[in-house]
Amino acid sequence: MKKVQVLGPGCPKCQQVAANVTEAAKAAGVQVEVEKVSKPMDIAKYGVMFTPGLAVEGEVVCAGRIPGVEEIKGWLEAEPAKERK
Amino acid sequence: MSGSEKCACEPSEVLFFPCSGGSNCGQIAHHAAVDLAKAGRGKLFCLAGIGGHVKGLIESAKAAKVLVAIDGCPALCAKKTLEHAELPPQIHLVVTELGIEKKSGYLDFSPEELAICRDRLEQLLDERVELTK
Numbered sequence: 001m002k003k004v005q006v007l008g009p010g011c012p013k014c015q016q017v018a019a020n021v022t023e024a025a026k027a028a029g030v031q032v033e034v035e036k037v038s039k040p041m042d043i044a045k046y047g048v049m050f051t052p053g054l055a056v057e058g059e060v061v062c063a064g065r066i067p068g069v070e071e072i073k074g075w076l077e078a079e080p081a082k083e084r085k
Numbered sequence: 086m087s088g089s090e091k092c093a094c095e096p097s098e099v100l101f102f103p104c105s106g107g108s109n110c111g112q113i114a115h116h117a118a119v120d121l122a123k124a125g126r127g128k129l130f131c132l133a134g135i136g137g138h139v140k141g142l143i144e145s146a147k148a149a150k151v152l153v154a155i156d157g158c159p160a161l162c163a164k165k166t167l168e169h170a171e172l173p174p175q176i177h178l179v180v181t182e183l184g185i186e187k188k189s190g191y192l193d194f195s196p197e198e199l200a201i202c203r204d205r206l207e208q209l210l211d212e213r214v215e216l217t218k
Contacts, residue, residue: 007141013094043093047134047141050096050148060141064096064148 001031002076007043007053007063010036014052016066021054024072032076096148099127099210102135102163102174103155109194110157110180110187116194117202118155126210127153136166143170151175151213155206158187176209178202 004021008014018034025032037043046055050064054072061067061075101118104111122129128149134142146152154163154174158181167174181187183201185194 008094011094047139047145049093049128049130049142049145051093053141053144055141060144062147063141063144 001033003035003057004032004076005035005037005046005055005058007037007046007048007055007060008051009040010038011052013066014038017052017054020067020069020072024069024076027069028073028076030076096145097128098150099153100130100146100149100151101127101153101155102130102132102167104132104157104163106157106160106162107192108157108187108189109191109198110185112157112192113180113185113194113199113202114155114157114163114178116199117206118153120199120203121206121210126207127151132163132166135170135172138170143172146170146172151210153206153210154178155202156180176206176213178206178209 006014006018021032021034043051046053046060048060048063052066053063054061054067056075101122103114103118105115118129121127130146131142135146152167152172152174153176154167156163156179159179164174164177180202183205185198
């Protein structure tokens with residue numbers, strides 16, 4: 001089970017990211033738990049200045065754009081980083 | 086999302102990265118960036134976060150179209166910090182190249198010196214806009 005954080009206040013772009021995560025997880029055969037991080041101070045802890053942002057296991061993988069399903073699939077399939085950067 | 090919350094879904098096209106160093110020139114770089122950000126020409130960004138490899142900040146910076154490095158002196162710390170994070174700036178300015186002498190440990194500067202830096206930055210931004218038309 002991978003934990004994925006969708007970072008954003010909850011506007012349609014954030015919802016699109018969450019939908020893409022669900023689709024990518026299905027395609028990759030990876031179980032995910034999607035956490036929606038919507039409070040500005042909580043988003044700030046990730047260092048994300050522009051939303052929507054996406055983090056996999058707490059590691060930010062993109063910000064300020066909506067990543068595609070294939071791109072997210074790659075992140076979900078990747079080995080987790082040994083240490084959080 | 087409540088109506089009072091500001092959505093951050095539209096990344097700034099222009100990000101300013103002043104070195105904000107410990108000299109008159111570093112402070113001129115910083116204040117010129119603050120003035121231009123307040124004037125709506127872009128957004129002041131956190132160079133320290135880039136240097137600290139804060140992934141969220143680096144990914145956020147990638148969403149911008151124009152990164153502006155503003156260095157006080159030829160040490161080029163702002164430009165090198167961005168390049169180290171594989172974020173080469175599209176615009177780069179060095180305050181000492183504007184004829185302003187660096188005085189280490191001396192943080193004061195004149196309004197005229199600030200205006201020289203700010204005007205040059207505006208000129209570089211305008212040229213960039215022309216190029217992308």
